[in-house]
Amino acid sequence: MSVDAGQALHAEWTKFRTVAGPAWLLAGVIALTVAVGAAADGAVQCSSAACAIDPAKVTFTGVYLGQAVVAVAGVLAIGNEYSTGMVAVSLTAMPRRLTWLFAKAAVLTGPVLIAAALAVAGSAVAGRLILPGHGFTPAHGYASLSAAADYRAALGAALYLTLIALLSLGVSAAVRDSAAAIGLVLGVLYLFPLAAAVISNVPISRHLQQIGPLPAGLDAQATTGLQNLPLTPWQGLGVVALWAAGAFLLGGLALKFRDA
């Protein structure tokens, strides 16, 4: 009698596409990421060959802001069910709770990945148009913005945003309240780099940069000075994936063993 995975997916997809909120949020991800990235492109200036600025990091600066919108989308995917009481209906229709959670995750991941890819592509185009006018020229050692490292940085930025959506979904399932969940997610994202910048004890600061999802995720966007990074780019993305997996596990356990 119970629904299978395909039906669960279809049901969740119908919920997702028939309310206006998610579409607006994903449009916001694209617009804000590109706008902030373009503003950062216009604000930096490389005046000599020794300016040591990573153009990829500047190009994808918008991720700082875009991830907050992605987090809202991730939190609301579950939080809305609880705030409206819809969760009781959903779980009556789909008593296998983990199936429901995986269906939610799958339905969220696809659109977020597409929005993230568009946001990253838009940022990359803005960077290509703006940065050469601000000293990022072959004369200063920035020969090409299309090397393999730049594609890796773009892929890293898009995957990072997607993983943040899953992290937010997991946290939201664990705490069941969208206000507390968004506070927790943004706290985890923004407080690690702040603490790392303030704490002057070098080993502790470096460890904070290794375990915090935002600093680790930014390592995935780096293209210069890779040997000085606390983590390699792929390790950085791995740390973010661990955070997302941990939150998802926590959310799944809470959902399975607790009354809804």
Next chain:
Amino acid sequence: MTVERESFWCLVHAEWTKLRTVPGWVLAVLVTIVAIPAFAFLAADVSGGCTQSSGGHATACPAPLTGPGGEPVSDAFYFAHQAVTGNGTITAQVTSLTGQVPAVPAGEVADGPGGQPWFKAGIIVKENTSQGSAYAAMMVTGAHGVRMQWDYVNDTPGLAGNVSAAAPRWLRLVRDGDTISGYDSADGTHWTLVGTAALPRLTSIVQAGLFAAAPSGGDSTTDTGVFRHVGLSWPATGWTGTNVGGTGPNGVPLPGSLRQNAVTITVTGSGDISPAVGNTGSVISLQRALTGTFFGLIPLIVVAAMFITAEYRRGLIRVSLTAAPRRGRLLAAKAVAIGAAGFAAGLVAATLALAVGTPLLRRNNMPLWPASLPTEARMVVGTGALLAVAAVLALAIGTIVRRSAPAIAAVIVVIFVPYLLALGPLQGANGQASLWPLQITPAAALSVQQAIPEFSQVITVYRPNAGFYPLAPWAGLAVECAWAAAALAVAYYLLRRRDA
């Protein structure tokens, strides 16, 4: 009228009761109060400060040199001096000021613009020749005209324009007890008072004479001042040349010399006489003790947004609006209640943070810049106001969007992201950050926590992570207030226009 006022405070009381009877919200505000002083423990250890970036080995910090006000200072210059007793006057004409800057090796970046704008030479009256003693000086500078400076932190402009043989500058210092007055003149006959310095530490016998100092990142940079018509009202005993400071930061003897002929006295010197904010990281800001403000903001913003969004979620808003049909007053009452809670939390948290942070910060081997009582009071009250206004902003945005998650995310983003951007991606060449995000967003309010003033006479990189913000303290708070006021206006309009 009396009835209306009372009913508004009844409304505030009702909202306050709602706030304090939700255990989760009270807990969140307590987290705000605890998180801010707790982070002071983590931020207080500045042990990495004396690590030399080139070698990677930590070196012992030199004992901090402090001026008469207890603040860390630089005091290294070449001094042609003689001991003088009692009241009197020193006068000199400066005909030239030239800098000797070593050529920057190809491929390296010059440290700043060579330091030339604040190359200085002139006359000085100083307590004695030891570093950190009280002084007052009149000087010509590389690009800032004639200045009077005293006791390291004070700087007053005199005649504008650069010195040259065609446009010499006359300088005069007059000692009268503890007071030293500085005068300048373009012709040696018409004198203008530039400033008056009170130096209570001066004894009867002081050192008066000529000096040259060339602030720069390197030890081999010097400047040279050429003096004519040097006159003392005291009995002349002949000039002694002393290299005050002796060696530079890297242990190399500072260059400097005194040359005299029948007409001119030429003094060449290095170093600087200034507050020691010159090398970023050489002094600790008390602002570090309040870094936990970021941690405290998050739970407070969550509560402030939920203060209105929870009413929408539970339908309580219809009860509230039935009881208080004038919707603007309900919004105002909520703003007063949550603002008061945020202000009180910030006041308590900042007081605790400074109380635990100050002694911890003093334990570092780098000097802590002394904050005056008014500065500390401004930091504490300002932190309370910063939190209160952030809470009101969250309430207003919560009223506008009527949903918790977007409201909370929006307020956290407009405060946190500008600061993170100024710290990270917007840093340009030479570590100079692009600071406009901290001028136009609510994050500007962090400037109320600035504990060290910026000194225009010291060229350095004034960065947010060293405790320097681009706006003046209250101006920064005003930016945050403007955001909250604008959001409240929109919230008021929408609350009246929309069905609840």
